[in-house]
Amino acid sequence: MADPAARLNQPLLAALALQPHHTLLDLASGAGEPAITAAKDMNPAQGSEGGRVLASDLVPAMLAGARRRGAGVAALSFLAADMTALPLAPASVDRISCRFGLMFVPDAAGAVAEMHRVLRPGGIAALLCWGPKVGNTLFRLLDEALGGVPELAVLFRFAEEGALGRLFLDAGFDTVSETSLEQSALADPAKPFWRPTLDMAFTPALARMSAEGRAAVEDRIAAAVALETKLDGKIPVHLHARLLVAHK
Template sequence: MTVHPQPGAAPSGSPPDPDGPDATRERERWTASADAWDRWADPMADLADKLNRPLLDAVGLVEGERLLDLASGAGEPALSAARRAGPAGLVVGSDLVPGMMTGAIRRVRGTDGPAPSFAAADMTALPFADAAFDRVTCRFGIMFVPPVEAALREVRRVLRPGGKAAFMVWGPRSGNGLFAEIGAVVAGHLGEDGSLDPLFRFAGPGRLSALLQAAGFTSTAESDLTPVRKAPADQPFWRAALEMSFGHRLDGLPPDRRAAIEADIARRFAAQAVDGIVPVPSHARIVVGG
C-alpha cells in the first residue's frame, strides 16, 4: 500500500490559539534538543514502551493497518507501531524538525523486522492524500502546535472514514513530579522562561476532546495513566528529562553552572527518598477521536 504525497494539501487558515506556544520558539527548542533525544532514545526505550502500548491499544492498531505517527521525535511510538502493524501494514513516522528524527532513522537501521519510514511533515499541512491512513497517533506532540485546530482537521482529512486518532498529552504539572521539580530548579538558576507551559496545555480534562469534536470527530474518549516510578535516589534518573526537556536552556552554559543545577536537582529528589527510593509520579492522558 502506498501513501500518495499531496503537496500543499489543506493549508492552515486558523489563527494561532492565544494560549498556545510560539511556533518559531518551538522549532528552535526542538532543533536545540535533537541531540539529547537521539542520545536518550535507547536508554529510555523500555519506559517509552510502557506508554506506547496503551496508546496503540487505544487507537486500536492491528496487523496489516496503515498508521501515521505525528511528531515522532526519536521514533516513539512509530517503531512500536511498525512491529504491531507487521509486514503487511504500513507505518509512517513524521516530525516538523528533521533533526529530531535523526535518532529515529538511526534506530530503524538497527531494527530487525517491520520498521517505519520517516518523513519531515508539519502536522498543520500534511503531505498525504485524503483517507490515506487507518490510524493516527501523536505522543506528546499536539500541545506544541500553535494552530492546533488546523492540525486536527488535517488528522481528520488523512484518516479513512471509520479511522481513529489517539493523542497522548500530559496531565497537570502537579501530577508530573519530574517536570515540576526539575523545572523549579532550572527556573531558580536561570529564571522562568515559560518553556514548560506548553507541555500542560491540554492538562484540563475534556479540553482536547472538545477541539477534536470541533474538527469533525464524532466520538471522543479520554483515559488517564498515573504511574508512580520508583527511582533510586543515588542515581541521576532525572538526567534524561533534564536534557530532553530543558536542553535548549542548558546549551552553552559554563560547566560550573550546569553542575550547580544538577547538584540542586539531586538534593531535591534525595530529600524525597524513603529507604533510598524516590517516588516519581506522572500523569499522562490518552485522548481518542473517531
C-alpha cells in the same frame, strides 16, 4: 524511566485497535515511539496489502535516531512533515498516533484539522499529552530547581481535562474520549536519572546559563531528590498523562 514510558505506549497502541492491513501515521515520532513498536507487529508477508507505519516529524534530524532504532523493520517508513500541512492525500491513513507532540504545535487546531482530513472514515486518532505538572515528579522537581521556567508551560497546554477533546470535536471528529493515565517508577537517587529530561525539556533555560549556573542547578536538583527519597533509599517518580481517543 524507559519502563514507565513504555507502559504509557501500551494503552495508546491498544486504543488504535491496529489491524495487519492498516496504515498508521505516527506524528512527532522523534526517536521512534510508538511507531517502531507498532511496525514490529505489522505483517510484511502480505506484501503490498500488508500494513505499514509512517513515522513522521517536523525536523528530519529528529528521525535519525528512529531510523537507527527501526533498522530492519520492514513495515516502517519515514516522512519529514509539518503536521499542519501533511503531504498526504485525503482519507489516506487508517490510524493516527501522536505521543507528547501536539502541545508543541502553535496551530494545534490546524494540526487536528489535518488529522481529520487524512484519516479515513471510521478511522481512529489516539494521542498522549501530559496531565497536570503536580502529577509529574520530574517536571515538578526540575522546574522548582530552575526557579520556574516559562517555556515549560507548553508541556501542560492540554493538562486541563477536556481541553484536548474540544479541539477534536471542533475539527469534526464524531466521538472523543479522554482517560487519565498514571505510572510510577522507583529511581535510584545516586544516579542522575533526571538529566535526560533536564536536557530535553529545559533546553532554552539551560542555554541562557553559564557552566557555573548549570552546575548550581544540578546541585539544587540533587538536593531536591534527596529530600524526596524514601526510607528504602529510592525516590518514587510519578507520571501523569492524558490519553485522547477520537473516532472519525
